[in-house]
Amino acid sequence: MLSIVDDLDWDDVENHLELLENKLNLYCVFVLEGQFYKEHPDAVGRPVMISVALLSIMPAEVQWFFTAAAVSVEKAGLQFEVQHLSKGNL
Structure with a gap:
């Protein structure tokens, strides 16, 4: 399992999603190019599995992003999950 702990708030939704997308892409490349298995x-x-742990509740308007990410990651042959955690559960 590869985990992304997202501790950012959602004040700047566009930037937040861009950062998450970049990290997800890097994780996928890490696995698909074989480095993970090395x-x-x-x-x-x-x-x-790529697991995204959100420490801030995501706004409803970004649900589309996680739905699209799940489709893309799963098409690449990987598993994907998103979970909400409180900072006390780390």
């Missing part, structure tokens, strides 16, 4: 050879043949 560092974790025991993971070969096992499903890889």
Whole structure:
């Protein structure tokens, strides 16, 4: 599992989504180009999950982003999840 802990607030939605998109793309490339498996050879043949842990509740208007991200990540053969955490649960 690769985890992204998103501790940003949603004051600047556009910038926030851009940062998340860039990080998700980097994580996908890390797996799809084989670097993940070089560092974790025991993971070969096992499903890889990218998990995004949000520390701030996302506004409803950005749900589309996570739906689209899930479709893209899953089309690449990876698993995807989004969860909401409180800072006390880290």
